[in-house]
Amino acid sequence: MALFIMILRKMINNKWLELSLLFGLILSVALASSMPIYTNAILQRLLIQEMQQLQLASNQYPGIYWISAPMSAQDLQKQETVAKTEAFLTGVSGKFGVPVQSFVRERATQRYELAPAEPEKIDVNVQRSADISAIDGMESHIRLVDGRLPAKEPVNGVYEALVGPEALTELSMVLGTVFIVKDPGLKEPIKVQPVGVFDRSDYSDLFWYNNTSGYKNSLLIDFQLFERDITAGGKLNVQSSYWYYALDYTKMTLESADDFLWNDYHIGNFMDGLYTEHNKNVPALQTLSNYYVKEANLRMMLWSLNVPVMLMLAFYLYMVANLITDRQKTEIAVLRSRGASRRQIILGYAAEGLVLGTVAFIAGPYLGELMTKVLGASSGFLEFVQRARLETKLNRDAFLYALIAVSASLVMTLIPVFLATRVTIVGHKQQSARLKKLSFWHRFGIDIMLVAVSLYGLYSYKNRVKDMLSLGLKSSDLKVDPMLFLVPAMFVLGTGLLVLRLYPWAVQLLYRAGRRWWPPSIYTTMIQVSRSIIQYQFIMVFLIITVATGLFSASATRTINQNTSDKIRYAAGADITMQIHWENDAPPAILLGLEGDDGEASASSDIEGVGAAATPPRIQYSEPSFLPFTQFPGVEHAAKVFVKNDASLTKGKTSATVRLMGIDTKDFGETAWMRDRLLDHHLNDYLNLIARTPSAVLISRSIAEEYDVKAGDTITVGWGNAEPAQFTVFGLIDYWPSWNPNPGAGDTVTVTTKEGTSTKVRKPMLIVGHLSYIQNNIALEPYEVWMKLKPDASSNAVYEAVKNHGYGIEAVTDAKEKLIEAVKDPFQMAINGVMTLGFLISIVVCFFGFLLYWVLSLSARTLQYGIFRAMGVSVLQLIVMLAGEQIMISGAAIAIGVLTGNLASYLFVPLFELSFDPGTQVPPFQVTFDSRDRERLYAIVTVMIVIGLAVLGRIVSRIRIHQAVKLGED
Structure with missing residues (x-):
């Protein structure tokens, strides 16, 4: 206890340094612990969102866990097998990790032929077959449409049953009709009588796995009666048994996902051992399985994004620990000279670190949880939006990461102590009297090594980009390569240190x-800086890394966000692209011999009078009114855009399949989205070029190169059995809204030459012409409706307006919705949030480091400033000296940081093209710089420096000459 009190007193004597060290430790622990908290929070949000999307896409509740087990007629132990299964499933129902909202048991016999007991009252020529089924507990989840509930016991030997509304039509029967189950294997006749028609009492009730239409060939009797007379009694053959869980997926977490998957595996093993075959339907299973890959990728991403901040915090901790050690080097040297071992001294400092580390370990994870909320609100670099807050929760991984961070930080703070214990009292006095020539990183060439490694990484990445673009390779599933953040961080640190190696020469020259x-x-300032450049390098490196990393982070984040946005908007063509149903005279598919036995279209089917190779008749369409689309609330402009992907181009003896787009030039120019400087001229210039000539078209450069077509040539375009028309080429285009000019995986053709056959990549081809000319000279077919919305307009309002006007929507692409989904992507959120949070942490750490360093520096030079004041130097002149020193140290560091950050951005940000699939990244990848990002960055750094200078100026103005002189005498 006495030792602990001594350590506390020692820490109190250096309270400001110890508090600064504690601040760095807490930040380090908070940053480390925020990673698992953020990973779990963002994946938790994405998990629920994907479940909801799954429900919308499949119209099926994501919490379904449905199992079926068929049973053969020869199985003599059905009752025992079913009992074992239900006992097992009941036991594991609480092991899914989420609440079970319903557990339903269902039985069904094989389908039997039904014969009316009174043939004179019903049509006997209708073939009827149905199964006898039972659902446990269905009585409390239905409403009677007609009739009454069946009895729970046979009435005069007749089993009463419920039927669905569809069963009345399917079985051509009425309530009250008695049917006899016909089967040669029955020991006694079985009679069934439908007495009621049921429907679900609530269509949102999770009790039901099937709709009532799923029971159109079923007669449902009481479940307990079924179990007694059929399952146990064996009066009919039980063919299938079903078990259905309705799980509350909204309560699912990543932790419970493990329980869910393990329970699913456990159930599968049990069913495999008991049944020769069984089936299940678990919609959420694939979504949950993919989350382990996403979690690993996101965790790696977070570590990579936080590397620069981790380096900053490590540097800060080392600097503060070094300041503490420098002030106590004399004490350490004296202890060594009096017989204390290095181990004892290091353990003493380790005890101090353990006290601070314990406080950091306790407080850090809670601060990390607050940081996670900042991550969730970020939509760009230093940009925040009102978004639903992340559901954060401290977990075991957060405290594990905190423990690792504390341990690593304590090791970092003990390094200066370890180095100091190697010096005796004599050596310490010798070092104090000598001037260091080179710092540690300059002495061992760490700056040169970092620059060399980062430039090698740059070279390697450029080769990868070149290979991907030339070979048409796809990028990996991970949207952003983590090394793309680590290599620039190495370059920033290495370049900053390299410039600092040259900086003393620049000061001498000046x-x-x-x-x-x-x-x-x-003069005094330059002498001070040139002679003490080594001691200033810590704070200069701080500023360089902060400013340079901030500039690079801003550029990288802006580039990734902007290219993702451009890709989505270009692919859509406009804010909303919609395909409306057109009335037509197309006959049903079965009349054309295009429907197979399974009800799906089949091109190989033939029917009498229609051959498989027969030309399908031309369909006549009725064009709906287009005017309402221009008047819907929130719509700024609308355009008709006809797209035919399988049009044919003919020029001379050559022909090709092309994409034909028909537009109204004025409406299209007002509605479509196109990135500036993507074409040789503005989009409107091309539209004006063809506006006055109805037969004028624009063709893609791929057509011009492949078939030697140039401006002024005449080409023939048509499709199917429509009459082709002639067009005149007016210009060439490389890009066009919604058109991808890059070849896909299947865009290859086989070319036969004298040397043999070879595969050639075929580039997509596009022709853009006037819609009215195409409709008048070829055919009238459905076109798409493109809409540009007003800035604050709602897409849902447009959809409601379309439906209210009676239009049927067959397909829709909503660029605004896709942009929102992209912002919610976990990797996109990680980049935006971590970049912003990392920079803010760097600024805070840099500010405290800046302030602490200069306050301690001024405290150490109190005698010098006191002598200056005694010599007649005014306070204003002292402040000028201090300002000049700040300009040469802090100002130079900021300037170096700006140059280094800009250089890193220009060199490394283009490499993020690796993160986008070259085949789908249209328009091409473009590095983006936004002056607003730099303005925010410079404003924050300026405020930090101004506050620091104000504090330092206040300290200098309060120096008292007599105290300084007395200090010198002491």
């Missing part, structure tokens, strides 16, 4: 260039 004219204040 000093010599104007030493005859410098006033005393500037």
Whole structure:
């Protein structure tokens, strides 16, 4: 206890340094613990969103866990097998990790032929077959449409049953009709009588796995009666048994996902051992399985994004620990000279670190949870939006990461102590009297090594980009390569250190260039800086890394967000692209011989009078009114856009399949989205070029190169059995809204030459012409409706307006919705949030480090400033000296950081093209810089420096000469 009190007193004597060290430890622990908290929070949000999307896409509840087990007629132990299964499934129902909302048991016999007991009252020529089924507990989840509930016991030997509304039509029967189950294997006749028609009492009730239409060939009797007379009694053959869980997926977490998957595996093993075959339907299973890959990728991403901040915090901790050790080197040297071992001294400092580390371990994870909320609200670099807050929760991984961070940080703070214990009292005095020539990283060439490694990484990445573009390869599933953040961080640190290696020479050159004219204040400042450049390098590296990393982060984040946005908007063509149903005279598919036995279209089917190779008749369409689309609320402009993907181009003896787009030039120019400078001229210039000539078209450069077509040539375009028309080429285009000019995986053709056959990549081809000319000269067919919305317009309002006007929507692409989904992507959110949070942490750490360093530096030079004041130097001149010193140290560091950050951005941000599939990244990848990002960055750094200078100026103005002189005498 006495030792602990001694350690506390020692820490109190250096309270400001110890508090600064504690601040760095807490930040380090908070940053480390925020990673698992954020990973779980964002994946939790995405998990629920994907479940909801699954429900919308499949119209099926994501919490379904449905199992079926068929049973053969020869199985003599059905009752025992079913009992074992139900006992097992009841036991594991609480092991899914989520609440079970319903557990339903269902039985069904094989389908039997039904014969009316009174043939004179019903049509006997209708073939009827149905199964006898039972659902446990269905009585409380139905409403009677007609009739009454069946009895729970046979009435005069007749089993009463319920039927669905569809069963009345399917079985051509009425309520009250008695049917006899016909089967040669029955020991006694079985009679069934439908007495009621049921429907679901609530269509949102999770009790039901099937709709009532699923029971159109079923007669449902009481479940307990079924179990007694059929399952146990064996009066009919039980063919299938079903078990259905309705799980509350909204309560599912990543932790419970493990329980869910393990329970599913356990159930599968049990069913495999008991049944020769069984089936299940678990919609959420694939979604949950994919989350382990996403979690690993996101965790790797977070570590990579946080590497620069981790380096900053490690540097800060080392600097503070070094300051503490420097102030106590004399004490350490004295202890060593008096017989204390290095181990004892290090353990003493380790005890101090353990006290601070314990506080950081306790407080850090809670601060990390607050940081996670900042991550969830970020939509770009230093940009925040009102978004539903992340559901954060401290977990075991957060405290594990906190423990690792504390351990690593304590090791970092003990390094200066370890180095100091190697020096005796004599050696310490010798070092104090000598001037260091080179710092550690310059002495061992760490700056050169970092620059060399980062430039090698740049070279390797450029080769990868070149290979991907030339070979048409796809990028990996991970949207952003984590090394793309690590390599630039190495470059920033290495370049900053390399410039600092050269900086003393620049100061000497500046000093010599104007030493005859410098006033005393500037002269003194230059002498001080040039002679003490080593001690200033810590704070300079701080500022360089902060500013450079901030600039690179801003550029990288803006580039990734902007290219993702451009890709979505270009692919859609406009804010909303909609395909409306057109009335037509197309005959049913079965009349054309295009429907197979399974009810699906089959091109190989033939029917009498229609051959498989017969030309299908031309369909006549009725065009709906287009005017309402221009008047819907929120719609700024609308355009008709006809797209035919399988049109045919003919020029001379050559022909090709092309994509034909028909437009109204004025409406299209007002509605479509196109990135600036993507074409040789503005989009409107091309539209104006063809506007006055009805037969004028624009063709893609791939057509011009492949078939030697140039402006002024005439081409023939048509499709199917429509009459082709002639067009005149007016211009060439490389890009066009919604058209991807890059070849896909299947865009290959086989070319036969004298040397043999070879595969050639075929580029997509596009022709853009006037819609009215195409409709008048070829055919009238459905076109798409493109809409540009007003800035604050709602897509849902447009959809409601379309439906209210009676239009049927067959397909829709909503660019605004896709942009929102992209912002919610976990990797996109990780980049936006971590980049912003990392920079803010860097600024806070840099500010405290900046302030602490200069306050301690001024405290150490109190005697010097006191002597200056005694010599007649005014406070204003002292402040000028201090300002000049700040300009040469902090100002130079900021300038170096700006240059390094800009250089890193220009070199490394283009490599993020690796993160986008070249085949789908249209328009091409473009590096983006936004002046607003730099303005925010410079404003924050300026505020930090101004506050620091104000504090330092206040300290200098309060120096008392007599105290300084007395300090010198002491």
